[in-house]
Amino acid sequence: MKWWVKWGITYTLAHLPGGRILHHKMVRSFGELAHLESSTRFANTEILLEMAQRQCGTIEGKIVAELGTGWLPAVPLGFFLAGARLQTFDVVRLAADEIFAKTRDILASRTAEISRASGVPEETIRARLQQIAAADSLAAACEILDGRYHAPYDTTSLPFDSGEVDLVVSNLVLQCIPNDALPAVLAESWRILKAGGVALHRIRMSDEYAADASDRNHLEYLKYPDRTWDRWFNHSLKHINRLRASQFLELFEQAGFRLIECRRHTDFDSIPFLKQLELAPQFRNLEWDDLATVGIDVVLQKEA
Ligand SMILES: C[S@@+](CC[C@H](N)C(=O)[O-])C[C@H]1O[C@@H](n2cnc3c(N)ncnc32)[C@H](O)[C@@H]1O
Numbered sequence: 001m002k003w004w005v006k007w008g009i010t011y012t013l014a015h016l017p018g019g020r021i022l023h024h025k026m027v028r029s030f031g032e033l034a035h036l037e038s039s040t041r042f043a044n045t046e047i048l049l050e051m052a053q054r055q056c057g058t059i060e061g062k063i064v065a066e067l068g069t070g071w072l073p074a075v076p077l078g079f080f081l082a083g084a085r086l087q088t089f090d091v092v093r094l095a096a097d098e099i100f101a102k103t104r105d106i107l108a109s110r111t112a113e114i115s116r117a118s119g120v121p122e123e124t125i126r127a128r129l130q131q132i133a134a135a136d137s138l139a140a141a142c143e144i145l146d147g148r149y150h151a152p153y154d155t156t157s158l159p160f161d162s163g164e165v166d167l168v169v170s171n172l173v174l175q176c177i178p179n180d181a182l183p184a185v186l187a188e189s190w191r192i193l194k195a196g197g198v199a200l201h202r203i204r205m206s207d208e209y210a211a212d213a214s215d216r217n218h219l220e221y222l223k224y225p226d227r228t229w230d231r232w233f234n235h236s237l238k239h240i241n242r243l244r245a246s247q248f249l250e251l252f253e254q255a256g257f258r259l260i261e262c263r264r265h266t267d268f269d270s271i272p273f274l275k276q277l278e279l280a281p282q283f284r285n286l287e288w289d290d291l292a293t294v295g296i297d298v299v300l301q302k303e304a
Pocket residue numbers: 041067068069070071072075089090091092094155170171172173176177178181185
């Protein structure tokens with residue numbers, strides 16, 4: 001699909017009464033949710049489980065807060081199967097019951113991968129799947145596995161005591177939080193973490209409208225000044241802050257985190273394209289590699 005068709009439909013629905021409901025229907029019928037088995041979210045979950053296992057030794061019994069549940073709850077369910085006591089939060093309630101059920105079924109076909117990523121025996125994972133076999137919603141499954149699904153919820157004020165949480169995780173969420181809200185969300189995750197606790201964030205930094213579109217480079221969105229971007233591309237159905245890797249890393253440091261690991265995914269092939277693009281003023285003093293970094297997986301620590 002041409003990028004501007006995708007953009008036009010989303011923009012129109014965001015400004016129509018009842019547009020949110022129509023948008024939800026469209027995403028479920030034609031988007032990634034229509035082909036759940038090929039969704040990258042399952043592989044993403046295994047990456048996060050591996051990162052968590054490497055940092056914490058075991059995920060079993062750990063208190064975990066997930067930011068940004070989303071539509072397809074593979075990450076929260078994956079952590080539950082690995083034994084976490086998890087609470088998941090989103091500003092919008094998106095995890096529909098039928099998507100929850102399909103996600104659980106797909107996870108049931110990936111127990112070997114989850115076991116490998118989390119270090120938890122496959123029989124234990126299967127036993128936990130059995131426990132939630134009759135659950136009809138994500139909220140019900142969370143309750144059974146000693147957790148909770150909170151949405152809509154303000155993630156700048158989470159229901160944990162200071163220092164209560166072992167792990168904060170998010171998958172493809174921080175790029176969706178408005179610039180003016182992000183410092184408060186990071187400060188809140190720092191507050192709830194134990195001293196020595198870690199936050200794992202996977203962040204994507206490219207234009208979602210350009211994904212799978214042959215008529216647009218996924219970094220072309222860096223040409224718009226903020227005013228234009230906010231006016232035409234950010235709305236109630238989608239928000240992308242366009243922060244670059246160096247800017248995220250600076251915000252993490254300002255929130256008090258120590259960066260332990262940062263895996264970068266840089267699209268070096270797009271650098272010649274960027275060099276001929278008229279970049280918006282706020283991106284002009286950044287390095288080419290930084291501008292072309294389209295994803296980072298970070299491990300942050302609240303120092304003991
Ligand atoms: C691209 S989706 C990713 C969802 C999910 N983590 C996944 O992997 O599929 C981004 C999610 O972030 C959520 N979000 C946006 N702002 C947020 C905030 N301030 N706190 C928590 N979640 C937020 C959105 O509602 C949306 O569900």
